[in-house]
Amino acid sequence: MLRSHVEKQKIPLLPSPSKLFNESAFAVRDPDGNQTVYGLAPDGAADEPAPIHGPLQHVTLTSTNMAAFEDFYAGKIGFAVSDRVRNDKGQVTTCFLRSNHEHHTLAVFLKTEAGLDHHSYEAGEWITIRDWADHLATLRIPIVWGPGRHGPGNNLFIFIKDPDGNMIEISAELEVIHDRPAKEWKHEPYTLNMWGPAIMRS
Numbered sequence: 001m002l003r004s005h006v007e008k009q010k011i012p013l014l015p016s017p018s019k020l021f022n023e024s025a026f027a028v029r030d031p032d033g034n035q036t037v038y039g040l041a042p043d044g045a046a047d048e049p050a051p052i053h054g055p056l057q058h059v060t061l062t063s064t065n066m067a068a069f070e071d072f073y074a075g076k077i078g079f080a081v082s083d084r085v086r087n088d089k090g091q092v093t094t095c096f097l098r099s100n101h102e103h104h105t106l107a108v109f110l111k112t113e114a115g116l117d118h119h120s121y122e123a124g125e126w127i128t129i130r131d132w133a134d135h136l137a138t139l140r141i142p143i144v145w146g147p148g149r150h151g152p153g154n155n156l157f158i159f160i161k162d163p164d165g166n167m168i169e170i171s172a173e174l175e176v177i178h179d180r181p182a183k184e185w186k187h188e189p190y191t192l193n194m195w196g197p198a199i200m201r202s
């Protein structure tokens with residue numbers, strides 16, 4: 001979907017949309033009012049080298065209406081559901097959706113208000129998360145959650161906060177799905193972080 005990269009010791013300015021996408025890009029607005037953009041990178045702009053690998057991997061939103069969210073993205077846009085987390089009342093509290101073979105490129109948490117939960121960048125391999133953590137240390141940016149391992153997606157993660165308090169994830173070794181039915185997970189801290197404490201959204 002979107003493209004991004006990180007340069008060591010230097011924060012690049014946000015590229016203009018015309019540099020992120022070619023002219024085939026389009027945007028839609030979902031039932032919660034979020035605008036999502038879909039497009040391909042312009043010719044010749046892909047895979048610019050970066051000292052630390054970190055393309056945008058997924059975005060996680062929050063919603064008060066999980067059924068409408070899933071119906072829009074899976075039923076209309078064409079995402080596939082990889083996993084759902086369900087509570088004791090039978091409510092879906094998390095839904096993971098994919099637009100390629102990666103476990104999720106979009107996810108949604110049930111919450112009391114709709115919005116952005118976090119965005120996540122792909123480190124590729126576990127050892128690169130170490131490099132990220134060392135890089136963040138040079139910038140005096142602390143890890144606020146993790147290292148941990150999510151149940152759904154089986155990915156390894158750390159989280160930091162940006163200056164506005166937004167949660168940012170750096171993730172590695174996300175499950176690759178070619179063809180399997182969606183799985184159901186229990187709504188409990190262990191599902192969110194098999195290694196330790198969880199930040200429960202509902």
Ligand SMILES: [Fe+2]
Nearest residue numbers: 058060120169
């Ligand atoms: Fe995430």
